[in-house]
Amino acid sequence: MVASSGRHRRSPRRRVVPLQPLPPGRLVTVFALLSVSLLGLLGRLAWLQLVEGSKLHARARSIQTQTINPTGERRTIVDRDGRVVALDEERFTLWAHPRLFNLPGDPPGMVRPPAAVAEQLAEVLALPASQLIRTMGNRPSGIKLMDDLDPETAARVKRLGISGLDLEPHPQRIYPQGPLFANVVGFLNLDRVPQAGLEQSRERDLRRHESVRSLLRGADGTPLPEGLQPGTLFGDDLRLQLTLDATLQQVAHQALVRQVKQWKARRGVALVMDGRNGEILALASTPTYDPNRYWRYSPSLFREWSVQDLYEPGSTFKPINLAIALQEGAIRPGDRVLDNGSLAIGGWPIFNHDRRAHGSIDFPTVLQVSSNVGMVQAMANVPHHRYWHWLHTLGVDAIPDTDLPGAVAGQLKPLSTFTSQPIEPATAAFGQGFNLTPLKLLQLHAMLTNGGRLVSPHITRGLRSGDGLAPPAPAGGVPLLRPDVTRTVLSWMESVVEKGSGKGVRIPGYRIGGKTGTAQKAENGRYIPGARICSFVAHLPLNDPRFVVLVVVDEPQGGNAYGSTVAVPVARQIIEALLVLERLSPSRPVTSLPPLPPRPPRPVVAPQPRR
Numbered sequence: 001m002v003a004s005s006g007r008h009r010r011s012p013r014r015r016v017v018p019l020q021p022l023p024p025g026r027l028v029t030v031f032a033l034l035s036v037s038l039l040g041l042l043g044r045l046a047w048l049q050l051v052e053g054s055k056l057h058a059r060a061r062s063i064q065t066q067t068i069n070p071t072g073e074r075r076t077i078v079d080r081d082g083r084v085v086a087l088d089e090e091r092f093t094l095w096a097h098p099r100l101f102n103l104p105g106d107p108p109g110m111v112r113p114p115a116a117v118a119e120q121l122a123e124v125l126a127l128p129a130s131q132l133i134r135t136m137g138n139r140p141s142g143i144k145l146m147d148d149l150d151p152e153t154a155a156r157v158k159r160l161g162i163s164g165l166d167l168e169p170h171p172q173r174i175y176p177q178g179p180l181f182a183n184v185v186g187f188l189n190l191d192r193v194p195q196a197g198l199e200q201s202r203e204r205d206l207r208r209h210e211s212v213r214s215l216l217r218g219a220d221g222t223p224l225p226e227g228l229q230p231g232t233l234f235g236d237d238l239r240l241q242l243t244l245d246a247t248l249q250q251v252a253h254q255a256l257v258r259q260v261k262q263w264k265a266r267r268g269v270a271l272v273m274d275g276r277n278g279e280i281l282a283l284a285s286t287p288t289y290d291p292n293r294y295w296r297y298s299p300s301l302f303r304e305w306s307v308q309d310l311y312e313p314g315s316t317f318k319p320i321n322l323a324i325a326l327q328e329g330a331i332r333p334g335d336r337v338l339d340n341g342s343l344a345i346g347g348w349p350i351f352n353h354d355r356r357a358h359g360s361i362d363f364p365t366v367l368q369v370s371s372n373v374g375m376v377q378a379m380a381n382v383p384h385h386r387y388w389h390w391l392h393t394l395g396v397d398a399i400p401d402t403d404l405p406g407a408v409a410g411q412l413k414p415l416s417t418f419t420s421q422p423i424e425p426a427t428a429a430f431g432q433g434f435n436l437t438p439l440k441l442l443q444l445h446a447m448l449t450n451g452g453r454l455v456s457p458h459i460t461r462g463l464r465s466g467d468g469l470a471p472p473a474p475a476g477g478v479p480l481l482r483p484d485v486t487r488t489v490l491s492w493m494e495s496v497v498e499k500g501s502g503k504g505v506r507i508p509g510y511r512i513g514g515k516t517g518t519a520q521k522a523e524n525g526r527y528i529p530g531a532r533i534c535s536f537v538a539h540l541p542l543n544d545p546r547f548v549v550l551v552v553v554d555e556p557q558g559g560n561a562y563g564s565t566v567a568v569p570v571a572r573q574i575i576e577a578l579l580v581l582e583r584l585s586p587s588r589p590v591t592s593l594p595p596l597p598p599r600p601p602r603p604v605v606a607p608q609p610r611r
Helices: 002-007 024-051 053-064 114-125 129-136 151-160 178-185 197-201 246-262 291-296 314-328 363-368 372-379 384-393 415-420 423-428 438-450 483-499 563-581
Strands: 065-068 076-078 084-096 143-149 165-174 213-217 238-242 267-274 279-286 336-339 342-345 348-351 359-362 460-465 513-523 526-540 547-554
Touching: 024 053, 084 114, 084 151, 084 178, 114 129, 114 143, 114 151, 129 143, 143 151, 151 165, 178 197, 178 246, 178 279, 178 291, 246 267, 246 279, 246 547, 246 563, 267 438, 267 563, 314 363, 314 372, 314 384, 314 438, 314 483, 314 513, 314 526, 336 363, 336 372, 342 372, 348 372, 348 423, 359 363, 363 372, 363 483, 372 423, 384 415, 384 423, 415 423, 438 483, 438 526, 438 547, 483 513, 483 526, 513 563, 526 563, 547 563
Parallel strands: 076 238
Antiparallel strands: 065 213, 076 084, 084 143, 084 165, 238 460, 267 279, 267 547, 336 359, 342 348, 513 526, 526 547
C-alpha cells in the first residue's frame, strides 16, 4: 500500500510565465545608452591620443627617464714619469632638511628636532653640535651644513642612516704637489673656472669627454638599454703628460728658495732643458703659491715671470754673440783681441766690469774674464745690419714657439737705429740694449747644445691613455748655426768652468761649460741704482751635449752678489741631481780637485754687465 501510494504521487507543477514583447521605446533607450557610452569612450580615447598624447608621453618619460648633466670633470695631469700633478677627486656637499629628520628605528611619521640630529653629526663632522644647530636655525629645508666633504667622511654620514640628510657629489681639483708646479700648472677657482697656467691655456685638452645622459629605468630603477644613444656611456681615461720631472723640480725649487732667502732677493727662477728636443725638465720659480689655497696669495704670483718678464741678459749672451761672429766669418777660433780695459764708441765710453786691461787675449779668455772690450772688438767685425738680422732671425723680438702660457716677445731696437748709432751694436755685444725673457735665453743657448738648431721649448708631451707614458720627442728644430761653430763656443765655455767664474759647478769626471752674468737692471729705459740680476747658464755633458741649465736671481742684496756667488750654487745642486737622474757617466777619469778659495768682492761699475 505504501509503495503503491508513492508510485502514484504527482510531481510538483512549474510556473510558466508567458512571454510578452518589450516595448519598442525601452530597446531604443538601452541601445542609445550603450551607443553614447561607446562614443564617449571613443571620444576620450581620441582626446588622450590626439590632444593630450604628447603631454602624457612627456610626463611618462620624465618619470621613467633619469637625466644626468655633465659635472665638468677634468683630466689628470702627470709629470714625465707618471707622478700625479693635478687630478679631480670626488667631494660632497651635505644638505639638511629638518622637516624630514628621522632616526633609524623611529616610526615613519616621526620628525626629530634638529638638536637630535646635530648631536650625532657633530662627532662625524668634527664640529660642535651648537654650531650645527645655529646653522640649521628654524628653516625647514635646503640648508647647506658643510662643503668639501671627503669620501671617507661622507661614507660615515651615510652610515648614520638619518633621513633628511642629503649628500651631493661634485668633483674638486686637487694638486698633490702643492706649490711645486703651481707656476706652470695654475689652478681652478671655486667655480671650477681655470685662472692660470696650463689649466687655462689647455682648457679644451683638460676637459674630460662628457655629455648629457638620459637613461630609461624600469619600475625597480634598473637602467634599460632602450633609448641609449651611441657614446652615451663613453668615458675617457686620458691624462695630460708633462715633460717636467717632479724630483728635479723639487731639487731646483729647494735650492732656489734657499739662495733667494739668503741673498734677500726679489725672486728667482731655475730652468733645465733637453737641448735636443726642447723638452723642459724643470721650471722652478720663487716666490710661488699653493694652488689648493690660492685665495691666500697675491694674484701677482699667478703668472710665471720667466716667461712673461723681460730683462737684459748681460754676459750670459756673450756666447751667443761669439757664435754669430763665427758663423759670419767675422772671427776665427784662433784669433785674439786687444783689451786695454776701455774704449770709446761714438763718444760713449765702454769699460770692463773691473776696469782692468787684459792685453792680447783669445776668445776663451774673453769669456773667462768676461771682457766687454774684447766682445765689442769681436762683434765690430760683423756688419751692423747683419748683426741686427741675426738677432731678429734668432727671434729676440718674437714670441717663442712654446706651449708655456703667456709667453711674450723680447725688445730689439729698430734696424734703422741699430745701424745708425754705433753704440747700439756695441752694447749689444755684451748683452745690453735689448731685452728678452729667461725662457728665450734658454732657447738660444740650446742651439749651442744641439749643434745649431732652434728648438721649441715646451713642457707637455700630449694626452696619453691610461697608465701609458709618451716617450721623449725626437730631435728637431730649425738649423741656424753650423755644428762646428757650436762645438767651438762650447769648448770656450768649458774654460769658464775650468778656469773662470764658473768654477763652482766643476764636478770631477764631467765636462761642463758655463757662463756667469751680473747685469744691471733697467726699468723704463733707465738703470736702477744698485739693482742687479745675477745669472748662470751651463751646458753638459760636453762630450755629448744635451742639457742646458739656467738660473736667474732678481735683485739679490749685498756687495758680493754676483752670478758666481748667487746663481752658480743653485746650478751646482741642479746639475748634481741631473747627473744622477739621467744616469750620465763621467767622460774622463775622476781626479780630486783642490778646494776653491773664497771669491773677493768686486766693485760695482754702472752701467756695464758683470760676471
